[in-house]
Amino acid sequence: MNALDSDGITIGVDIGGTKTHAVALGAGGEVLGEVRRRSGHGEELVVLAAVQAVETLAGELPGRAIARVGIGIPGTVDHLTGEVQQALNLGLDHVALGAQVSRRLGVPVHVENDVNAAALGSLGSPGEAEGRGAEPPSLAYLNLGTGLAVGTVLDGRLWRGVTGAAGEIGHIPLDPDGPLCVCGQRGCIEAMASGSGIARQWGADVPSAPEIADLAASGDERAASVLERLVWAVAGAVRLIVLAQDVRRVVIGGGLALALGERLRLPVLAQLREWEAASPFLASVAPADRVVLAPADRPLAAIGAALAARPV
Ligand SMILES: [Zn+2]
Known part of the structure; x- marks a missing residue:
């Protein structure tokens, strides 16, 4: 077990208009597992879909603790507070998404605009070295x-x-x-x-x-x-x-x-x-x-x- 494993794994959740896609990331950026499910609409169901995606994925990786969760979402986001100011396609208007998911899962949650998240995710793609x-x-x-x-x-x-x-x-x-x-x-x-x-x-x-x-x-x-x-x-x-x-x-x-x-x-x-x-x-x-x-x-x-x- 390397240093990051002992520190727990990181799960990234991409909440799209139709699908919520969760990925468990290893220390070297490798994908350890992934789960897709339908996205919810409106505050309660969006939070529920994200929480359930993380819990399902965690269930597939027994013995690995979740250290933290990152969420990417199409909308205006305050990455410092985890608040989604607006995500029209998902029916969100000033929702404390990070805080709500964090409370349900018991780990820190970071929220990012999805296109910004994809830019970061592209760093490991071919050609980037x-x-x-x-x-x-x-x-x-x-x-x-x-x-x-x-x-x-x-x-x-x-x-x-x-x-x-x-x-x-x-x-x-x-x-x-x-x-x-x-x-x-x-x-x-x-x-x-x-x-x-x-x-x-x-x-x-x-x-x-x-x-x-x-x-x-x-x-x-x-x-x-x-x-x-x-x-x-x-x-x-x-x-x-x-x-x-x-x-x-x-x-x-x-x-x-x-x-x-x-x-x-x-x-x-x-x-x-x-x-x-x-x-x-x-x-x-x-x-x-x-x-x-x-x-x-x-x-x-x-x-x-x-x-x-x-x-x-
Ligand atoms: Zn225009």
Whole structure:
């Protein structure tokens, strides 16, 4: 038994809109076990789902004490107090999530925004050891889900911003002639490169992202135009992130990215390389070389929530 084992294990819980995913993390960052269950809606059921996921996972690892729990959740979070100020999809409004789960489990609980958690979780992904010498890792995790946001690790530490709003780049307009966004602006990144943005452009009966890619490949003009905007906006987001923060990696993840995989990565790289070919400046910064897809088989937000809960 090594030092961290004797100290107990850390469990990371990713509370999503539909699924709550708990992961037990060993000392070396290895996944010791995982449990998935349906998420609840509203304060009581969200807390219950998280507690039960941890208890089920603990039951599968007999003899291992839980030292602490980290939670990642889509919403505005005060990581110092563990309060979820708002998580609309889960029906939470000013909920002391960390305190409630902690009381039920009897261990310290840390709460983090899920995209920030996924950024931390990406540190152990392939390619992340490629820093120069002893350079601490700096990366961005670009989440393409229902919305779009970025989580940033700078010099090995999560950058949350002074009010926790760092990385809300979804509402930066890129195209003045682009689709209208929920926020009232036109051509926001999120209006083109997110599940909700695609749904708004498409209207009723929106197909899945892979179906849109299939339709585009078979010559459907509406699908081709939606896909083209998606690729253009993701490439634009990568360029923005790299120029603003000069991170070594931009990890593209989230449900939309996972659903499309290489069908997103390859055209995004092609777009970035086209821009690089036209600009010696952009070519010198080489944004295309920094893009990787999030691994489909690693629960980054749950792993990162566990990492965030560990004492520094
Ligand atoms: Zn917007």
